[in-house]
Amino acid sequence: MRTWGAFILSALLAAGGFSAVVAEDGGFVHGLSSSGEPPKYQPGFPRFDYVNPDAPKGGAVTQAVVGTFDTLNPLLAKGDAASGSDLVFETLLKNALDEVTTAYGLLAEGVSVPADISSATFRLRPEARFADGTPVTPEDVIFSFEKGKELNPQLAVYYAHVVKAEKTGERDVTFRFDMTGNKELPNILGQFPVVPKHWWEAKDAKGNQRDISRTTLEPVIGSGPYRIAEVQPGASIRYERRDDYWGKNLNVNVGQNNFATMKYVYFGDNDVAFEAFRSGQIDYWLELTALRWAKSYDFPAVQDGRVKREQVENPYRNAGVLVGFIPNLRRDLFKDQRVRKALNYAFDFEELNRTIFFGQYQRINSYFYGTELAAKGLPEGRELEILNEVKDLVPPEVFTTPYENPVGGKPDLFRNNMKTAIGLFREAGYEIRGGKMVETKTGTPVSLEILLDGKTLERVALPFAQNLKKIGIAASVRVVDPAQYTNRVRSFDFDVIYSGWAQSLHPGNEQAEFWGSQAATREGSKNYGGISDPGIDQLVKKVIAAGTQDELKAATHALDRVLLAHDFVVPTYTLRASRIAYWSDLTRPEKLPEYGVGFPDIWWSKAAGK
Numbered sequence: 001m002r003t004w005g006a007f008i009l010s011a012l013l014a015a016g017g018f019s020a021v022v023a024e025d026g027g028f029v030h031g032l033s034s035s036g037e038p039p040k041y042q043p044g045f046p047r048f049d050y051v052n053p054d055a056p057k058g059g060a061v062t063q064a065v066v067g068t069f070d071t072l073n074p075l076l077a078k079g080d081a082a083s084g085s086d087l088v089f090e091t092l093l094k095n096a097l098d099e100v101t102t103a104y105g106l107l108a109e110g111v112s113v114p115a116d117i118s119s120a121t122f123r124l125r126p127e128a129r130f131a132d133g134t135p136v137t138p139e140d141v142i143f144s145f146e147k148g149k150e151l152n153p154q155l156a157v158y159y160a161h162v163v164k165a166e167k168t169g170e171r172d173v174t175f176r177f178d179m180t181g182n183k184e185l186p187n188i189l190g191q192f193p194v195v196p197k198h199w200w201e202a203k204d205a206k207g208n209q210r211d212i213s214r215t216t217l218e219p220v221i222g223s224g225p226y227r228i229a230e231v232q233p234g235a236s237i238r239y240e241r242r243d244d245y246w247g248k249n250l251n252v253n254v255g256q257n258n259f260a261t262m263k264y265v266y267f268g269d270n271d272v273a274f275e276a277f278r279s280g281q282i283d284y285w286l287e288l289t290a291l292r293w294a295k296s297y298d299f300p301a302v303q304d305g306r307v308k309r310e311q312v313e314n315p316y317r318n319a320g321v322l323v324g325f326i327p328n329l330r331r332d333l334f335k336d337q338r339v340r341k342a343l344n345y346a347f348d349f350e351e352l353n354r355t356i357f358f359g360q361y362q363r364i365n366s367y368f369y370g371t372e373l374a375a376k377g378l379p380e381g382r383e384l385e386i387l388n389e390v391k392d393l394v395p396p397e398v399f400t401t402p403y404e405n406p407v408g409g410k411p412d413l414f415r416n417n418m419k420t421a422i423g424l425f426r427e428a429g430y431e432i433r434g435g436k437m438v439e440t441k442t443g444t445p446v447s448l449e450i451l452l453d454g455k456t457l458e459r460v461a462l463p464f465a466q467n468l469k470k471i472g473i474a475a476s477v478r479v480v481d482p483a484q485y486t487n488r489v490r491s492f493d494f495d496v497i498y499s500g501w502a503q504s505l506h507p508g509n510e511q512a513e514f515w516g517s518q519a520a521t522r523e524g525s526k527n528y529g530g531i532s533d534p535g536i537d538q539l540v541k542k543v544i545a546a547g548t549q550d551e552l553k554a555a556t557h558a559l560d561r562v563l564l565a566h567d568f569v570v571p572t573y574t575l576r577a578s579r580i581a582y583w584s585d586l587t588r589p590e591k592l593p594e595y596g597v598g599f600p601d602i603w604w605s606k607a608a609g610k
Helices: 013-020 138-151 153-158 185-191 270-278 290-295 337-345 349-355 380-390 411-427 456-471 482-490 510-515 534-545 551-563
Strands: 058-067 094-095 103-105 109-114 119-124 161-166 174-179 226-231 236-243 259-269 284-287 307-312 320-328 430-433 436-439 447-452 474-479 494-502 576-581
Touching: 058 270, 094 185, 094 494, 094 551, 103 185, 109 185, 138 153, 138 161, 153 174, 153 236, 153 510, 161 320, 161 411, 259 270, 270 349, 284 482, 320 337, 320 510, 337 411, 349 456, 380 534, 411 430, 447 482, 456 474, 510 534, 534 551
Parallel strands: 058 259, 447 474, 447 494
Antiparallel strands: 094 103, 109 119, 119 174, 161 174, 226 236, 236 259, 284 576, 307 576, 320 494, 430 436
């Protein structure tokens, strides 16, 4: 996929906004809004405001991907999917980048939802076609949905309350829910990729029966604006824009899909990929390293203007994030909260920010950091009421003590933090003998491995490991290739990983996937740490069932506060902006969309206009 860590764009709905788009007579509407107002764009709108409708078509763009791929199947959870599959496959709805999770019809021309939100019906566009010319039908949508739930455990959880998909008209598909009032479900149903049933059920050119339950490197077909033109397994994949694309003049596509070809080149190392960008082999670069941003953009192409640099906050305006070191609670060592808390005292963010980050970062102190959903101070009002409803299931300190990360950066503060860490280990039943932290009863040394999927974060993990060694813990850092990392994380075969979760302004069903007890034991889930806690389960349900924006905010504050109180993660840092660099042939609209960079969708090649 083109977007970081994403398969589904969570189009999560607030109650006020949802009522604005449900027709009283059960009729069809052109979009679903997640704000307190109707969708910004009215029926029949010509285009999104942030695109250039006169953007020239043509030219090529090449992007770098660190890792590998071994499948072109967009529905499977197993295997490493090739980047760019959303160029080939389309969804029922398409999100607007200048609204907070508002979606408009793409394959579907309209959506109908009853007042009790017990179902959602999507009406397909009659002109929608797959690349082989066959119409997109309700059978294709149902096949895609059912196979997605069957083959991808994350989708099974995400759509757990969707119990049936059925054809209810020549171009209509109705999804039935096992509950009412879940304002999220209609919108997120517009976000799964629709694949051609007839193609997957046919035989390939060699006479072999295709099997959607298996990985494949056969160029697949979809209904999207691009087709797969060339595949070099594990090395690169190139897409070509389709001149016969059915939706090229659709309002949600105007000014988009401008490049004639798009290519993704795979690298085993981030530094090697950056060198390819410097040399002009790669056209666009999203910089994730503070040191490189500060020190490595002094090459001639930057100095003479052939490479442009920008730091843009747009993608972070409607999103929160938590990233950090995540201990695996399935390991006995980390089941004790005092051990997890001690790890945070051994992480010296302030020293790292001073020495290797050039002061660019902020310390994260919330699972919804950077948004109004982050808990602050002590609970009050409706949040306090919600916490009192689960009082016996949550840590008592959530009522009395705001969450704070340890502060280091100075020798005396660092020494105090390390003493606190040792004290917490002592309380948990460990002590230092001969310079080694051991379990007091058995004398077993404490050891842990920090698993990484690349070298970029070594400069963060290694100092953390060194600090742990100073209190007698045998901590090591292991870097593995992305494929091995993915397999180990999917099977929960790790002690500590560095990862995180992105959050929308309208959290909902995905919270059960992140923190729910059922997800803790399901391989491949996003509940990386193995959180299984009845109090958190109750709070997740309150977030999902929130009937108003105020209720959602209060429930999310309560959830955030309780998650923090359990010390499930050592929060690290973030920059609330994207650092991008690109060769000057790439051109973008003068004003970027409010909530995104829009690359490559709304960008174009300067050479194409000559």
